[in-house]
Every structure is written in structure tokens, then in C-alpha cells.
Amino acid sequence: MNSATKRKLLFVLGPVTGVAMFVAVVMIATFLTNREYREPYRAPAAVVDPTPRVQGLEEERAAAEATARATPYVEAEYRQFPIVGSRVAIWAIAQLHLLFAAFVLAVPLFAFIIEAIGYKTGDMRYDRLAHEFTKLLSVSFSLTATFGAFLTFMLIALYPKFTNYLMAVFSPTFLPYVLLFFFEAAFLYTYYYGWGKFHPLVHLGLGLGLNLVGTAIMFIANAWLTFMMSPNGVSDTGAVISVMDAVWNYTWMPINIHRVIANVAFGGSVAAAYAAFKFLQADNDEDRAHYDWMGYIGNFIAILAFLPLPFAGYWLAAEIYAFSQTLGLTMMGGAFSWLFIIQAVLIGNLFLAANYYLWLGMGRIEGGQQLQKFIKYLLIAIALCFMVWATPRSIIATVSEIRAMGGSTHPILGFLGVMSAKNTAVNILILTTFMSFLLYRRTGKEAVVSWAKAGHTAQLVIFGGAAIFVIFLGIYGYFVEAVVRIGLSVPQVLSVLFAMVSITIIDIFLFRGAKKTVIHWGRIPAISQYVLIFIAVTFTWLMGLMGYVRSGLRQHWHVYGIIRDNSVDAFTPTLGFATQVVSWTVLAFFALIGFVFWITSLHDRPDRVAAHAPERLPHGGGAMAVPGVAGPAQGKES
Amino acid sequence: MIPHTARIGGLVLASTAFYAYVGQMVPQKEVLPPTETAIRADLSTTEMATVGREIMEGKGLCMTCHTIGRSGALRFPDLDGIASRASTRVAGMNDVEYFAQSMYAPDSFIVPGFNPGMPAINRAPIGLTDQEILCVMAALQSLGGTPTITLQTSHTYYTAPGAPAGGAAAPPTEPGQKLPLEATNTTPGVAKPPAPPAKKGA
Numbered sequence: 001m002n003s004a005t006k007r008k009l010l011f012v013l014g015p016v017t018g019v020a021m022f023v024a025v026v027m028i029a030t031f032l033t034n035r036e037y038r039e040p041y042r043a044p045a046a047v048v049d050p051t052p053r054v055q056g057l058e059e060e061r062a063a064a065e066a067t068a069r070a071t072p073y074v075e076a077e078y079r080q081f082p083i084v085g086s087r088v089a090i091w092a093i094a095q096l097h098l099l100f101a102a103f104v105l106a107v108p109l110f111a112f113i114i115e116a117i118g119y120k121t122g123d124m125r126y127d128r129l130a131h132e133f134t135k136l137l138s139v140s141f142s143l144t145a146t147f148g149a150f151l152t153f154m155l156i157a158l159y160p161k162f163t164n165y166l167m168a169v170f171s172p173t174f175l176p177y178v179l180l181f182f183f184e185a186a187f188l189y190t191y192y193y194g195w196g197k198f199h200p201l202v203h204l205g206l207g208l209g210l211n212l213v214g215t216a217i218m219f220i221a222n223a224w225l226t227f228m229m230s231p232n233g234v235s236d237t238g239a240v241i242s243v244m245d246a247v248w249n250y251t252w253m254p255i256n257i258h259r260v261i262a263n264v265a266f267g268g269s270v271a272a273a274y275a276a277f278k279f280l281q282a283d284n285d286e287d288r289a290h291y292d293w294m295g296y297i298g299n300f301i302a303i304l305a306f307l308p309l310p311f312a313g314y315w316l317a318a319e320i321y322a323f324s325q326t327l328g329l330t331m332m333g334g335a336f337s338w339l340f341i342i343q344a345v346l347i348g349n350l351f352l353a354a355n356y357y358l359w360l361g362m363g364r365i366e367g368g369q370q371l372q373k374f375i376k377y378l379l380i381a382i383a384l385c386f387m388v389w390a391t392p393r394s395i396i397a398t399v400s401e402i403r404a405m406g407g408s409t410h411p412i413l414g415f416l417g418v419m420s421a422k423n424t425a426v427n428i429l430i431l432t433t434f435m436s437f438l439l440y441r442r443t444g445k446e447a448v449v450s451w452a453k454a455g456h457t458a459q460l461v462i463f464g465g466a467a468i469f470v471i472f473l474g475i476y477g478y479f480v481e482a483v484v485r486i487g488l489s490v491p492q493v494l495s496v497l498f499a500m501v502s503i504t505i506i507d508i509f510l511f512r513g514a515k516k517t518v519i520h521w522g523r524i525p526a527i528s529q530y531v532l533i534f535i536a537v538t539f540t541w542l543m544g545l546m547g548y549v550r551s552g553l554r555q556h557w558h559v560y561g562i563i564r565d566n567s568v569d570a571f572t573p574t575l576g577f578a579t580q581v582v583s584w585t586v587l588a589f590f591a592l593i594g595f596v597f598w599i600t601s602l603h604d605r606p607d608r609v610a611a612h613a614p615e616r617l618p619h620g621g622g623a624m625a626v627p628g629v630a631g632p633a634q635g636k637e638s
Numbered sequence: 639m640i641p642h643t644a645r646i647g648g649l650v651l652a653s654t655a656f657y658a659y660v661g662q663m664v665p666q667k668e669v670l671p672p673t674e675t676a677i678r679a680d681l682s683t684t685e686m687a688t689v690g691r692e693i694m695e696g697k698g699l700c701m702t703c704h705t706i707g708r709s710g711a712l713r714f715p716d717l718d719g720i721a722s723r724a725s726t727r728v729a730g731m732n733d734v735e736y737f738a739q740s741m742y743a744p745d746s747f748i749v750p751g752f753n754p755g756m757p758a759i760n761r762a763p764i765g766l767t768d769q770e771i772l773c774v775m776a777a778l779q780s781l782g783g784t785p786t787i788t789l790q791t792s793h794t795y796y797t798a799p800g801a802p803a804g805g806a807a808a809p810p811t812e813p814g815q816k817l818p819l820e821a822t823n824t825t826p827g828v829a830k831p832p833a834p835p836a837k838k839g840a
Contacts, residue, residue: 579662
């Protein structure tokens with residue numbers, strides 16, 4: 001052994017010896033302590049009860065019962081849910097219920113439209129696609145109902161007094177709700193299991209019925225929750241004056257419309273995520289092509305529904321302001337102002353991801369490269385709009401900070417935080433994304449109509465004119481009084497809508513009979529599928545966040561201005577805490593939707609007996625493997 | 639090679655974590671339910687103005703919409719110098735009556751160039767008491783003028799205890815005389831401490 005090895009050995013032996021000595025000391029101390037004399041345990045004479053055990057138990061039970069009988073019944077106002085508290089428990093369950101409900105309401109809507117397209121065009125690919133979307137419904141419907149029942153029981157248990165009040169106001173709506181729910185189940189299962197079993201028009205009728213009933217259910221449930229935010233039809237003390245007015249409150253119809261559109265956007269994104277999941281798992285080009293196409297359609301539906309969503313959001317916000325300026329300003333300029341910055345990050349990501357997916361998709365079309373050079377300009381426009389949208393107006397500050405600023409707005413950045421700037425940013429963002437769609441749509445096509453040049457010019461003029469008009473109104477808004485400025489958002493929105501509709505109409509006629517190149521479905525980078533999943537996560541998170549602001553706006557009120565929240569959770573939590581709850585809920589949703597995807601994918605897998613039979617029956621017996629009939633018999637023979 | 643399922647799981651987790659992180663980056667503030675400001679009957683007018691300013695910035699939510707000393711594109715009227723404008727806004731209405739009307743019946747008169755939107759301050763959800771509104775009036779009088787209001791001032795929407803009905807201004811009472819609604823164990827402008835809320839899962 002040389003000296004270097006000895007040194008290494010000594011280096012190791014030092015700590016080992018130290019540890020060994022420490023252990024030895026602990027063992028010796030334990031040994032000595034265990035042998036220390038201790039007084040044996042004896043029950044103190046004063047507490048020894050001579051009563052026989054059975055008799056004692058009987059007396060205790062009788063005493064408890066007597067106490068219970070003597071206690072007058074008091075209705076509990078609140079009860080506490082363990083660990084996370086009642087508010088978070090209700091929050092998470094309600095959010096999960098709403099996410100599944102949104103999915104269950106949205107999928108039939110676009111499955112019906114796709115099936116109708118298939119029927120009209122005779123292209124059976126659409127029929128197969130609609131059927132595949134519908135496969136996701138069955139398990140999701142059960143989960144929606146389960147979470148709905150869970151939410152109801154939790155409300156009754158944790159917020160009994162408030163729930164009692166809501167039931168008193170809305171009891172006339174309960175029977176229609178239950179009946180509609182029954183009809184929805186009947187329509188849904190007939191629609192799903194009856195695929196290909198009826199005349200196509202009868203089947204489409206079932207789909208229509210499913211959609212109408214589902215929408216009606218949502219409208220009833222929306223009445224309950226919008227009443228909490230903008231109560232109507234009751235006195236100042238909460239006494240019911242008119243149930244119809246309570247249903248048709250300020251925010252009811254805006255929420256109905258907003259939710260229908262948002263559900264379609266959300267459902268489309270989740271269905272696209274399913275397609276992406278299947279694309280990534282596919283082991284042949286045919287499946288990849290199919291699921292690429294399915295993902296494209298799902299994403300197309302999501303983004304198509306997403307484009308008008310800000311307009312529906314503005315209408316909802318306008319109605320909130322109309323109901324109560326205080327509520328409106330709490331939302332946009334008070335405690336929740338920063339929440340809209342988080343929302344801007346989410347929506348900015350959605351626009352970026354959606355555009356990125358479209359740009360990647362151009363690669364699957366022959367001749368797509370010539371239009372890809374425009375992408376960088378679109379990217380710059382999106383980034384600029386994103387930055388303006390993400391600039392806050394009001395800042396949550398201390399009293400001294402507000403005094404120092406002369407108000408709750410930043411003296412410079414505050415100019416980008418007002419609605420003039422944000423309306424302009426979102427309208428340009430929508431126009432830019434629409435342009436991306438347009439570029440994608442015309443990739444690989446060449447217009448052959450005689451007026452092709454004039455058509456392109458007209459489209460360009462309309463697009464440029466709308467963009468300039470929107471920007472002009474945005475700047476003009478800084479120089480006019482509030483009463484004029486608020487009205488400017490209407491011509492901004494109308495000019496964007498006009499541009500989208502007119503350009504689309506021109507495009508349809510412009511490319512009628514156009515020369516087309518081949519679309520290679522399935523030939524798209526795998527990252528595009530992860531983008532689809534990212535879009536689904538972002539949509540889900542956005543729904544969670546906006547659900548929070550809609551509910552949280554009421555702050556310390558169960559029913560705004562009428563039933564005050566006196567519970568320990570009456571305070572409005574920090575946005576950090578709220579986003580944590582939203583995140584956990586989103587993760588739970590994706591764990592469950594993963595379960596739905598897995599169960600749905602079982603449908604396409606070969607039966608276990610059929611899959612294994614050729615191995616066990618090498619002489620061709622596998623051909624007899626009929627599920628549930630021949631399988632077991634073959635198993636015995638083998 | 640990482641399986642696609644694991645990658646998808648990782649992407650969902652990372653995206654969610656990113657958004658939760660963004661949520662931690664914005665200012666964090668818990669908003670507690672408003673506390674009642676107890677007002678002594680012997681508050682001087684100057685003290686009322688101080689209390690009124692605190693109410694404006696707190697329970698009254700005035701500063702959520704209004705500004706002081708700002709110009710340009712405003713959503714609601716700026717309050718700087720309101721004391722000098724209040725007595726001339728509506729013909730035949732003095733500043734006290736104008737302030738009272740603005741808070742109890744805000745839609746009765748809309749400042750030209752602005753939209754209606756001010757809620758009735760004495761009703762839910764803001765629900766200031768009559769005494770709190772008098773303090774807010776004193777604070778408004780201090781913006782470009784000298785406050786003159788006392789807790790014994792009456793107006794169309796409130797009659798001070800002991801004053802003749804009809805809204806005429808009542809003479810000031812002796813210092814130390816208590817109003818029926820007041821609490822006795824508080825100091826001017828100091829809100830009652832709120833019951834600490836139990837924060838679950840924070």
C-alpha cells in the first residue's frame with residue numbers, strides 16, 4: 001500500500017470513526033436511560049370509577065341524548081370543509097363540473113355541424129369525424145353529472161343558509177331543469193349508440209334535440225349564478241318579487257351567449273388535444289393523416305369560436321357596468337385589474353400558439369413556402385398588440401402610493417392601460433389571426449377567375465382600411481370625453497367584423513374552381529401536436545381564471561348587495577392564491593380528461609382474446625376469435 | 639426516448655406551473671370586507687374632513703372611479719376644486735345640497751360630458767351611513783375650499799337628530815353630545831379593527 005492510498009484511507013476513516021463514535025454514544029445513552037427507575041403507572045384514586053363498564057357506557061349515551069334533546073335546533077349558516085376550507089372546496093368542485101359541462105355541451109354542437117356537412121356533401125370522412133368526437137361524450141357526461149351532484153351536496157352541507165335562499169328564489173326552475181337533464185341523457189345516448197342505425201336526417205334530428213336541450217339546461221343554471229352577481233326581481237332585503245326578473249337579470253343573456261361561444265372554443269381545443277394525443281400514438285401514416293386532420297378541424301373550431309369571444313366579453317362587461325358601475329370598476333380598475341394582465345398573457349399565448357400551428361400547417365401543403373415570408377410581419381403585429389394588452393391601467397397600491405401618483409394609475413404606462421388602447425390591440429390581434437387563417441386557406445391555391453387581381457386588391461384595401469380605422473379610433477379616444485370614447489368601441493368591433501365577413505365572402509368566390517396542390521395530411525412536425533395540447537391547457541386555465549373573476553367580483557357578497565358573506569372566507573384572496581387553486585383544478589381536469597381519452601381509446605383496441613389468439617393458436621385458430629363467443633372456447637383448447 | 643404520454647404530462651404540468659408562476663408575479667393583495675368607521679359626535683369639521691378622506695379611499699370606493707388633480711380622458715369627473723364648483727353646478731342648490739344629491743340620488747344630475755354611473759352611496763353594496771356621508775362632504779369641501787359641515791348639518795336626504803324636519807341645517811350641538819348611531823370607544827378616523835379572517839389553504 002503506497003502513501004497516497006494510505007492518505008485516502010485515513011481521509012475516509014476519519015468521518016467513519018466520527019459517525020461510529022456518535023452512534024455508540026447514542027446507544028450507550030439509550031441503554032442507560034432505559035434502565036432508569038420509573039414510578040409504575042397507577043390510576044389516581046380520584047378518577048377510578050367503580051361503575052361497571054356496560055352501565056357507564058349506557059349512562060354516557062343517555063346523558064348525551066338528554067343534552068341533545070335539551071338543545072334547541074339552530075340552523076347552521078356555514079360549515080367548514082377540512083384542510084382547504086369551504087370556499088376552496090366549492091371552488092374546485094364547481095370548476096371541475098363547469099369544465100366537463102362545457103365540454104359536454106360543446107362537442108355535440110360541432111359534432112352536429114360536422115355531421116350535417118358530411119350529410120350535405122356525402123363525404124363520409126366528416127361522418128366518421130363527428131362520430132369520433134361523440135365517442136368522448138359518454139364518459140364525460142357521467143363525470144359532469146357526478147361533479148354536479150357533488151357540488152349540490154357540498155353547497156347544502158357547507159353553505160346551508162345561502163343555498164336555502166337560492167332554492168327559495170329559484171325553486172320554480174328546478175323541475176324543468178331535472179326534466180331537461182333526463183331528456184339530455186336520452187338524446188345523448190340515442191345519438192351516440194344510434195350512429196348509423198337511423199336515417200341520417202333522423203339522426204341529425206337527435207343531434208339537434210341534444211343541442212337544444214343541453215343549451216336550455218345551461219341557460220337555467222346560468223340564471224342561478226348570474227343572479228348572484230347582478231340580482232334582479234327581489235327587494236333590497238332579498239324578498240322575491242318576480243322569479244322571471246330574477247332569471248332575466250342584467251348579466252344572464254350576456255353570460256349565456258358568452259358561454260355558448262366559449263364552450264365551443266374550449267370543446268374544440270380539447271377535442272384537438274385528443275386528436276394530438278392519438279396522432280402521437282399512431283403507428284401508421286393513415287392514422288396520422290386522420291388525426292392530423294381531426295386536430296386541424298378541432299383547432300379550427302376553437303379559434304373560429306375564439307375570435308368573436310372578446311366581443312361577447314365586451315357585451316358582458318358593458319352589462320356589468322350597466323348593472324353597477326362599482327362592480328364594473330372593481331372588475332376592471334380595482335382589486336381584479338391585475339387579473340386581466342394574467343388574462344392578457346393567456347390570450348396572447350393562445351393567439352401566438354394558434355398562429356404558430358397554422359404556420360406549421362402550411363408545410364403540409366405543396367407550395368406553402370411562398371406565403372410563409374409574410375409570417376414575420378404577422379408575428380410583429382401580434383407581439384406589439386400583446387404588449388399593449390398586457391399593460392396595466394390601475395395599480396393595486398397603498399394609500400400613500402395612490403396619493404403620490406395622484407390616482408391609482410401610472411402617469412405614463414397608464415395611457416396604454418385604458419380601454420382605447422386595449423380595444424385597439426385586441427381588434428388588431430383578431431384581424432392578424434384572421435389574416436393567418438386567410439393565408440393558410442389560400443396556401444397551395446391559385447385563383448383562376450378573371451377578376452382575381454381586383455379581388456386580391458379589394459381584400460387588401462378592406463383589411464388595411466379596417467386596421468387603419470381601428471387604430472385611428474383608438475388614438476381619437478384619448479382626445480374626446482368619456483361619453484364619446486366609450487361609444488367608439490362599437491365602430492371598432494363592427495369594422496373588424498365587416499372586414500372578416502367581406503374578405504371571407506370575396507375569398508370564397510375568388511378561389512372557386514382554383515388550381516390546387518395536394519395537402520399531405522399527417523406530414524407535419526410532431527411539435528405541432530404539442531402546440532394543440534398547449535392550446536387546450538391554456539383554454540382550460542383561461543376558463544378557470546375567468547370563472548374566478550366572475551365569481552370573485554362579488555367580493556364579500558353571496559348575492560351582490562343583498563346577501564352578505566359572513567363566513568371566514570368573506571375576504572378576497574390574493575391573485576397568487578387564486579391562480580394556485582386554478583392550476584390545481586386544471587391539473588385535476590387533465591388527469592380526468594386523460595382518463596376519458598384512455599377509456600375512449602379502449603374502444604379502438606383489439607379485444608384481448610383476438611389480439612393474443614394467433615400466438616396461442618399457431619394453426620390459424622385466431623381467425624375464429626370472435627369477441628365473447630369463440631374466445632373462451634379457444635382458450636380452453638389451447 | 640421519452641414516451642409521448644410522459645411528454646404530454648410534462649407539457650401540461652409545465653404550462654400550468656408557468657401560469658401559476660405568472661399569477662405570483664403580479665401584486666398580491668387580499669381585500670378584506672369593509673370595516674365600519676365609528677364617528678364621534680364631537681368631531682370637529684377638520685377631523686370630519688380627515689375621516690371623510692379615509693372613507694373616500696376605503697369603504698366609499700370613491701377613488702376607484704374619481705381622480706384628484708388629473709385631466710385628460712377621464713371616465714368620471716375629477717374632484718380637484720370641487721368645493722368651488724359645487725355651489726354653482728345646479729341653479730338654486732348650495733354645495734351641501736349638491737353633494738347630498740350626488741351621493742343619495744346621483745342620477746338626478748349628470749356632469750356634462752360624462753355618463754351616468756355613480757351608485758347611491760347610502761345603499762348596498764357601498765352603504766355609507768348618513769354620518770359617514772357628512773364626513774365625505776367635509777372632505778369634498780376641503781378640495782378647493784374650507785369645510786363648514788358639521789355632524790349636525792341637515793340636508794334634503796338627512797335630518798340631524800334634534801333638527802326640524804325638512805332638511806334645514808341645524809345649529810351645531812355641544813361638543814361631546816352623542817349621536818344615536820355612534821360608538822363611544824373610538825377615536826376620530828380610526829376604524830374598528832376587523833375580525834381577523836381565517837385564511838384557509840393560503
